[in-house]
Amino acid sequence: MLLNGSDPSAIDRAARALADGELVALPTETVYGLGARADRDAAVAKIFAAKGRPTDHPLIVHVLDIADAEAFTSALPPVARRLMEAFWPGPLTVIVPRAPGMAAAAAGAQASVGLRCPAHPVARALLARAHELGVRGVAAPSANRFGKVSPTRAEHVQSEFGDELLVLDGGACDVGIESSIVDCSREHPVLLRPGILTPAQIEAAAGEPLREKDAAAPRASGTLAAHYAPSAVVRLLDRAALQAALNRQQQWPPALAVYSRSLPVMAGPTIWRTMPQDAAAAAFELFAVLRELDAAGACEIWIETPPGDDSAWDGVRDRLSRAAAAFAGPADGEPQ
Template sequence: MILDGNDPSAIEAAARALRTGALIGLPTETVYGLAADAGNDAAVAQIFAAKGRPSDHPLIVHVADADGVRHFASEVPPFAQALIDAYWPGPLTLILPRLPGMATAATGGQNSVGVRCPSHPVAQALLRACARTDAALGGQPVWGVAAPSANRFGRVSPTTAQHVQDELGADLLVLDGGACGVGIESTIVDCTRGVPVLLRPGAVTREQIRAACGVAPLSKEDLPDHTPRASGTLEAHYAPAAKVRLMDAKALQTGLDVLGADAAHIAVYARAALRSQSSRLILRRMPDDAQATAQQLFATLRSFDDQGVKLIWIETPPATPEWEGVRDRLQRAAAAG
């Protein structure tokens, strides 16, 4: 059931559902999430079951504002507070020491918790409604919602309400907030090591992290031991049903020339102007801008699946900072094949 997220009655219906332990589909600026009360372990268990996600793979807790962190984290280091001040609300998740007894199921039993404050107006309206002490909404306030992407585990994340319904069924209450503006999941920074460690790239870049907290973030490869598990950091993830292969423009054109008019069941997504002799091939232009590519990436991969292709050939994104988030998602999608 898809409801208009701009309708106050839909927000109240979703808030009531969360307070009673139900799941809902929630738009954020990054991707749509499958949300449950982060403080309700039974409700959170339903997320893992619906997604087919391992219960030790932690979820991100979404809060209405910076003050919401105190309900889940026992400490906020100064450099983490600087990141909050600079980029919340926004597409940035911080891994912080977990407050004992809070969000146990959502964190997969770890002593750390991932928290972010989304900027999408529908997410903001819902989170604020959940945090209100309001008898009309029923139950106790919900200080935060656990909300991984609203898709089957390891598959392409949804960026529209229809994607969520197609993936998880018509019985789920989904708030429609339009197409997601960012299009790929949040940047994740581990703040439990005394220095920022970038666990997952996204719209907030390495340089922006450095500018906000005065120190360049390490990569997770720099600290391979005891790094907290985090959402979306498996080697193979974000994969469509079709097999994904990354190639440079020259290799793409060579492949198309070899196949010639026989090329079929293949989609090509590239910045380069490519030629094909086949009318059965799908050619789609990738934007030259990293932000625009991120916004349409998952919807594009889903559309290729919908058209029944077996292979997706993608031009490897540039190895430049602004493309890091897109490159990360495509490398994980290709690893799943």
Template sequence: MILPGESDEAIAAAVQALRAGELLGLPTETVYGLAADAASDVAVARIFAAKGRPADHPLIVHVADAEGVAHFAAQLPDFAQRLIQAFWPGPLTLILPRRPGVGQAAAGGQDSIGLRCPAHPVARALLKACAAQGLHGLAAPSANRFGRVSPTTAAHVRDEFGDALLVLDGGACQVGIESTIVDCTRGVPVLLRPGQIGRAQVEAACGQRLRSQDELQAPDPRASGTLEAHYAPSAKLRLMDARALQDGLDLLGREAARLAVYARVPLKSPSAGVILRRMPEDAAAAAQELFAVLRALDDQGVRLIWVEAPPDTPEWEGVRDRLRRAAAA
């Protein structure tokens, strides 16, 4: 059941459902989440079961404010505090040392936990209402089956889980790809997943160089969305450069069928069985529509999606990451 997220009655119903251990479709500025009370191992187990997600693959916990951070995190390094001041509420997740005895199921059994304070007004209203009722945070991975395309509208969530799930409708997500994840458990900031907030922004805010995963000897903590194959549509996705796309269309000619091409350059095909979609030239606009486009092409029954590889520039890093993982599936 989809309810208008700006309604006080809908927020109250959502809090009641969460307190009862039920799941909820939650809008954020990045993607829609499948939320449950992070303190309830039983409720969190329902997330894993609904998504078909391995129980040792951790979830991000969404909090309303600094009190939520203090409830889940054992310590907060100075550079992490600077990142919070710069980017929260917003699309940045911090991996922090976990307080013993809290959020164990949501953390996938690790001694660290991922925390984020979302900027979406519906998510913020719900988290504040939850905090007033003693719910310190909501575990909320993307509201889709494990490894598949993330949802960016309430209708996408309903398509995944049916009408029985309560979903707060917050409109189409403005960012469109998941949050940047920075590991703050090893004394220096380490990028685990790129997103809208880029490397240069993180470094400027925290006053330290942002390390990559392969620079440090110690193993990285497991984190959401970091599997090699992820974010995949049902159709097979292939990344190609612009010349290869047009050459492929010319080679297939009129025989091409059930093929979609998503590219920034204008392309031509003589076949009526080819769907041509233009990708925005702007990285933020491309990120905002990416998952919705992949879902729409799946709905049109294509078997293969050719995508023009994004530019190798910092602003496109988040989109490149999602497409690379989708192509690996």
């Protein structure tokens, strides 16, 4: 059921549903989340069941502020606090040591937990009202079936889960891709998932360089090799390979969609979408475009690889690489 997120009575209804252990979809500035109270494992179990998500794949706990975040950690590392103060509310998740007995299901039973403070006014109103009702944080992965394209509009959520789910409509998400995730649970910070924030921005706030991800890193949301995938087959190609493939007209697959940043629109493909030149604009529309191309009946989507020498594109490049990895074909190079 769609509820107007600007209506205080809708916020109250959704907060009471959370307090009762039910699921609620909420808008954030990144994507829409499928939320349950993080302090009740039975409620969190409903998220995993609804999404078809493995229970050992951790969720992110959304909190109203740093004070609420401290309830979930056994010790807040100084670097995590610096990042929180720099980017919260906003599109950054920090992984910190988990307090015993807190959010075990949301953390996938790990000794660490991911925490984020969303900036979206509807999310903040919901968290504030839920807090008044005794809810200590809301676990909320993206509100879609596991491994599929994240939702950036309320209607995307409704199309996945139907009318029974309460969905707070807060309009289109401003950022459009999920938060950056930084592991702060060990000696030095490690970027586990890129987002709209650049590594340089994160390092400046952290006061030290980000380290490379290693085998000891905790599991984190949205970091599986194959993820964010539409129903159509995604082929990720550089500009030259995409141009060469399009020049071989007889080899076009049926219902072909093209999403290119630098090529002029060509006759032939069923659907053509031009990717924005700006990384933030591309992130904003990325998931909505993938859903649109699916709905238009595309069987294959050929996407021009984002520039590799600009860290502003890291988040978009990461999502597209994982979307392409969901299929048996090559993630880069010419379609086969």
